Amino acid sequence: MFDNILISFGLKSADYKVEAFGSGLINHTYKLTGKAHDYVLQQINTNVFKKPHNIVNNLSLVKEYLSETNPDYLFVAPLKALSNDFLVKSATGDYFRLFPFVKGSHTVNTLENEQEAYQAAQQFGRFTRMLHDFDINKLEYTLVDFHNLKLRFDQFKAASVTANALRLAQASDEIKAVYNNLQILQTYNELVSNNKIPLRVVHHDTKINNVLFDANKNALCLVDLDTVMPGYYLSDIGDMMRTYLSPVNEEETDLSQIHVREDFFRCIYKGYMSEMGSILTETEKQHFIFSGEMMIYMQGLRFLTDFLNNDIYYGAKYPDHNLVRAKNQFKLLTEYLNAEPTFKTMIASVDKEFLAAEI
Ligand code: GN1
Ligand code: MG
Numbered sequence: 001m002f003d004n005i006l007i008s009f010g011l012k013s014a015d016y017k018v019e020a021f022g023s024g025l026i027n028h029t030y031k032l033t034g035k036a037h038d039y040v041l042q043q044i045n046t047n048v049f050k051k052p053h054n055i056v057n058n059l060s061l062v063k064e065y066l067s068e069t070n071p072d073y074l075f076v077a078p079l080k081a082l083s084n085d086f087l088v089k090s091a092t093g094d095y096f097r098l099f100p101f102v103k104g105s106h107t108v109n110t111l112e113n114e115q116e117a118y119q120a121a122q123q124f125g126r127f128t129r130m131l132h133d134f135d136i137n138k139l140e141y142t143l144v145d146f147h148n149l150k151l152r153f154d155q156f157k158a159a160s161v162t163a164n165a166l167r168l169a170q171a172s173d174e175i176k177a178v179y180n181n182l183q184i185l186q187t188y189n190e191l192v193s194n195n196k197i198p199l200r201v202v203h204h205d206t207k208i209n210n211v212l213f214d215a216n217k218n219a220l221c222l223v224d225l226d227t228v229m230p231g232y233y234l235s236d237i238g239d240m241m242r243t244y245l246s247p248v249n250e251e252e253t254d255l256s257q258i259h260v261r262e263d264f265f266r267c268i269y270k271g272y273m274s275e276m277g278s279i280l281t282e283t284e285k286q287h288f289i290f291s292g293e294m295m296i297y298m299q300g301l302r303f304l305t306d307f308l309n310n311d312i313y314y315g316a317k318y319p320d321h322n323l324v325r326a327k328n329q330f331k332l333l334t335e336y337l338n339a340e341p342t343f344k345t346m347i348a349s350v351d352k353e354f355l356a357a358e359i
Contacts (some may be wrong), residue, residue, distance in 0.1 A: 001013075001018060002018065002030070002041065002096070004090065004091065005041070005088055005090055005096045006032075006041075008081045008082060008083065008088040009079065009081050009082065009088065009098045010081075010082050011032070011034075011039070011098075015034050015035065016032040016033060016034045016039075017032070017033040017034075018030050018031070018032055018041075019031050019033070021040060022107070022209065023109060023209060024224065025314055025315070026045045026048050026049075027042050027043060027044055027045050027226070028042065028043040028045070029041070029042045029043075030042070031101065032101075037100070037101070038100075038101035038103075039079075039098050039099065039100060039101055040098070040099040040100075040101050041096060041097075041098050041099075042096065042097055042098075042099070043094050043095070043096050044087075044094075044095045044096070044097065044226070046093075046094070046095060048143070048313075049142060049143065049226060051140070051142070052087055052095045053087065054140035054141070054142045055142050055225075055226050056078060056085075056086040056087055056097065057140060058139050058140055058142060058228055058229060059077050059078060059086075059225055059228065060077070060086070061138055061139065062075070062077075062131065062134070062139075062201070062225075062228060063075055063077040065131070065134050066130060066131075069130065069133075070130050073130060074102070074220060074221040075221065076099055076100065076102060076212075076221055076222075076223055076225075077099075077225075078097040078098060078099055079097075079098045079099065079100060081098070099223075102212050102220060102221065104214055104215060105212035105213065105214060105220055105221075106212070106213055106214075106215075107208075107209040107210075107211070107212060107213070107223075108208055108209065108213065109208070109209050109249070110208065110247065110248065110249055111208050111244050111264065113217075114263055114264055114266075114267040115217065115267070116208065116213070116217065116219075117240070117244045117264045117267035117268050117271065118267040118268075118270060118271040119211070119213075119217075119218065119219035119271065120206070120208055120211045120219055120240065120244070120271070121237075121240055121267065121268040121269075121270075121271030121272040122219070122271035122272065122274055122275055123211055123219045123221070123222055124203055124206050124211075124222065124236050124240070124272065125271065125272040125273070125274065125275030125276040126275045127201075127203060127222055128200050128201060128202055128203075128233060128236065128275075128276060128279075129275045129276055129279060131200070131201035132200070132279055134201060136199055136200070136201055136230040139201065139228075139229050139230055140229065141229050141230070142226055142227055142228075142229050143227060143229075146204060146227060146229075146231070147204060147231060147232070147235045147295075147298065149184075149185055149188040149189075149294060149297070149298050149301075150185065150188065150189060150192075152298050152301045152302060152305070153178075153185050153301060155301075155305050156178060156301050156304060156305045156308070159305045159308035159309045160175065160308055162308075162309075163308035163309070164310075167307060167308055167310075167323075168308070170307075170320065170323060171304060171307060171308065171323055171326070173327075174300070174304050174323070174326045174327060174330055175304070177300070177330040177333070178300070178301060178304065181293075181297055181333065184290075184293045184294060184297045185297075187287075187290055187293075187294075188294055191232075191234075191283070191287065192232070196283050197232055197233070197234070197281065197283055197284050197287070198281065198284075199230040199231065199232065200230070200231070200232070200233055201228065201229070201230065201231075202228070202229075202230075202231040202232065202233060202235050202236045203222060203224075203225070203227065203228055203235075203236055204227035204228070204229065204231055204235050204236070204239075205224055205226075205227050205239065206235075206236045206237075206239040206240045206243070207224075207239065207243045208243060208244060210222060210223055210224040211223075233276070233280065233284055233291075234284075234287060234290070234291035234294055234295070235291075235295065237268070237272060237288060237291040237292070238291035238292050238293075238294050238295025238296070238298075239295045240268050240272075241265070241268065241291060241292030241295065241296065241336065242292065242295045242296045242299060242329075242332065244264050244268060245260045245261055245262075245264050245265060245292075245332075245336070245339075246258050246259060246260060246261070246332055246335070247259070247261060250299065250303075250325050250328050250329060251325070251328075252328055253324050253328075255327060255328060255331045258328060258331045258332050258335060259335050260332075260335045260336055260338075260339040262339055262342050262343070262346070265339070265342075265343050265346060266346045266350060269288065269346065269347060269350055270350050270353075273350070273354065277354060288347065289340055289343050289344065289347070292336050293333065293336065293337065296329055296332050296333045296336055297329075297333055299329050300326050300329035300330045300333060301326075302314075303322045303323075303325040303326035303329060304322070304323070304326035306322045307320070307322035307323040307326060
């Protein structure tokens, strides 16, 4: 099916079994299983990533930097095609790139134990720490304003003006939830409009299936690096809160199953801080818990906006899919807000452990 694309990468399609791979919503991903080597082939969704060259340029710069500063770090960068470019354009105008498949690796879709949370958080923290001295101005924005909460709110407002009456009525509870939680937007605006927190190199999509694990459940490395670009650390921490704490994910339709596993919070904090504890500013640290509010609220807004826009961004596998996803996220937000006093106590106790270890 991808004969010409594979030829462009110097591979013969007859030598590989091609299967759809992963559960990403945006790009199409395939695994190529061969006799000697396996690969991951990915078609970039250019409706979303309008300048795919920005992605490969960023990854090349990061790879070069890391291979000089941390040669042992496993960074899964795209492979060059025969043309010497990292991207291949198909006859239909689609862009493809190829990655080596990391031997012995697997992904998980929901976290089963706290150790996975710790390890994943440590990996994302390590990545940002290793790039602490990298000049972020060299990086392009692969998605401009990707995690700009103010913009996401404005997009929601615009969608609620143009949405059809039926969808607006169906979404009335979620629309209320947006307005009932405006304090989150306010805090975000205060933080970013006064430059109270610094831009860092962050991943921007810290779902657990973007971490590769080995057979012993040790985290090996990070994947899905398209949104590696300057951003706030809140994005990475917050998306971990959004996707690691609940035993069920954003696709769950039975909302009673959504709850917060508080001990997983402790592991995220411990894992991330083990790498970034000495780098984060006081203001960043003070907003560790806020990050979860921000990202859960943002994802609720994004799903709701897409529902109001007739599912043009995420698509829908059943009629109210994005509305259900939005309901799911707002339920998670409520659970998260309720758990915050416990999170505060946990942070204090982990900080004590860190202090004791230093002495
Ligand atoms: C999209 O494609 P995927 O699953 O890696 C989205 C993320 C959302 C996520 C929700 C570029 O990520 O921001 O959090 O869906 N990526 C983009 O599942 O919009
Ligand atoms: Mg992604």
